[in-house]
Amino acid sequence: MAAPEKEDCPISELDNFKGVYKKYKRRDRPLDVSDVIDFSTSHFCPDQRVEKISLNEPMIPQFPGMKPVSEWNAYQLKNCEGFIVIPNPFIPKYQRYWIQRCLLDFPVKPNRTNLDAHMERPSQVWHQCVDGSRPDLGKDSLLMKLRWATLGFQYEWNTKEYFADRIQAFPDDLKHICSYIASTLGYSSYSSEAGIVNYYRMESTLMGHTDVSELDKAAPLISFSFGQSCIFLIGGPTKATEPIPLFLNSGDICLMTGHARLSYHAVPRILPGQPKHLSHCFYGDELGGENCGEESKTCDNNEVSTEINYSEGDSGTDVAEDIDPYSDTRSHKPPMINVIKSDESVSEETIIVTPTVQGNKCTVEELEVLMNDVIENTDWTPFDKYLSKSRVNVNVRQVLKAGLSLGMSPETIPQCQRNCAKK
Numbered sequence: 001m002a003a004p005e006k007e008d009c010p011i012s013e014l015d016n017f018k019g020v021y022k023k024y025k026r027r028d029r030p031l032d033v034s035d036v037i038d039f040s041t042s043h044f045c046p047d048q049r050v051e052k053i054s055l056n057e058p059m060i061p062q063f064p065g066m067k068p069v070s071e072w073n074a075y076q077l078k079n080c081e082g083f084i085v086i087p088n089p090f091i092p093k094y095q096r097y098w099i100q101r102c103l104l105d106f107p108v109k110p111n112r113t114n115l116d117a118h119m120e121r122p123s124q125v126w127h128q129c130v131d132g133s134r135p136d137l138g139k140d141s142l143l144m145k146l147r148w149a150t151l152g153f154q155y156e157w158n159t160k161e162y163f164a165d166r167i168q169a170f171p172d173d174l175k176h177i178c179s180y181i182a183s184t185l186g187y188s189s190y191s192s193e194a195g196i197v198n199y200y201r202m203e204s205t206l207m208g209h210t211d212v213s214e215l216d217k218a219a220p221l222i223s224f225s226f227g228q229s230c231i232f233l234i235g236g237p238t239k240a241t242e243p244i245p246l247f248l249n250s251g252d253i254c255l256m257t258g259h260a261r262l263s264y265h266a267v268p269r270i271l272p273g274q275p276k277h278l279s280h281c282f283y284g285d286e287l288g289g290e291n292c293g294e295e296s297k298t299c300d301n302n303e304v305s306t307e308i309n310y311s312e313g314d315s316g317t318d319v320a321e322d323i324d325p326y327s328d329t330r331s332h333k334p335p336m337i338n339v340i341k342s343d344e345s346v347s348e349e350t351i352i353v354t355p356t357v358q359g360n361k362c363t364v365e366e367l368e369v370l371m372n373d374v375i376e377n378t379d380w381t382p383f384d385k386y387l388s389k390s391r392v393n394v395n396v397r398q399v400l401k402a403g404l405s406l407g408m409s410p411e412t413i414p415q416c417q418r419n420c421a422k423k
């Protein structure tokens with residue numbers, strides 16, 4: 001049967017997402033980024049698609065490693081109310097701390113990773129794959145096969161569920177920074193409970209999806225980007241809404257709040273970051289010129305049309321692998337699920353965490369000391385080399401409604417209760 005004409009489609013079947021996704025994903029022609037919103041230039045001006053919003057000044061001291069909130073910029077998309085981008089509010093060099101956490105500590109057992117379905121992975125992928133300053137970036141390296149790791153409530157990608165018996169401690173430092181960021185938007189009781197760390201290589205993509213498994217869908221989803229840049233698409237509640245493309249660069253934070261919390265979103269393209277921006281982020285080098293050597297843009301809203309022919313990872317054919325967040329399409333084998341009990345012991349292997357972070361525990365007061373220690377005393381070279389071909393995204397969610405914990409109210413958390421009973 002012929003595909004229905006667009007006009008005949010009920011709204012729920014219309015797909016205006018896929019075409020835009022494919023436009024940015026395809027590698028057989030130069031990439032046209034003229035429509036992609038770029039918040040990175042210091043002259044970025046709100047236009048007909050974007051408005052600047054104000055943030056609340058937190059009543060607590062400035063968060064370690066971040067600029068004062070009065071110096072942050074925050075933008076909302078006019079056609080996607082509640083989708084907010086805060087371009088890089090980190091003080092130069094301090095992204096290193098978070099990147100090190102993402103690579104060294106967050107994929108450590110008992111947190112689950114994509115590797116677990118296929119092998120008994122070493123507890124510490126980073127240490128397994130890094131020899132001195134040299135990370136193994138070969139295609140067979142476990143580091144390059146690492147695609148995701150889960151934090152806190154361990155998400156089950158295949159069934160889109162959280163299980164009450166698969167809960168690990170959520171890292172305190174990440175919890176503190178998310179609470180701080182959420183408070184700038186008036187979410188004073190935000191509680192980070194689950195996190196997904198996504199590791200992208202230059203050819204990786206992430207298909208359009210919504211994040212609907214959390215029981216509290218009113219709390220924001222908070223997302224951090226590190227390393228290489230990407231084109232991010234944000235759509236609406238169904239695929240009928242044409243998504244808006246925007247760049248996310250190292251240090252950028254975006255929040256999906258309110259109506260945008262359940263919007264379709266995707267990452268069709270990873271792109272090389274601006275070398276000057278990355279150097280500033282990781283080494284604190286002075287930015288060249290006022291706008292980081294990037295294309296100058298003034299506030300007269302003249303459209304700048306740019307065609308980019310990226311060579312990195314571009315084979316001329318469409319080689320990108322889509323990460324379908326809900327099924328493991330990379331292997332054609334049926335996925336095997338390793339159930340990790342929360343009391344699983346990992347004591348046989350020595351776990352080397354970021355030297356000054358004892359497991360996941362730390363107070364905000366300790367963080368500045370920890371961060372400075374990491375920045376001063378860790379060889380950044382292997383991280384820099386890994387990031388030269390990778391983007392890391394940390395995506396944090398509150399799962400339970402405020403004030404509840406698992407087991408407190410079967411009516412409010414029926415799904416978790418049901419899964420608990422399967423034990």
Ligand SMILES: O=C(O)CCC(=O)C(=O)O
Pocket residue numbers: 196198206211223225232265266267325393395
């Ligand atoms: O990589 C990103 O920026 C988005 C990741 C994402 O959408 C997810 O993990 O659900």
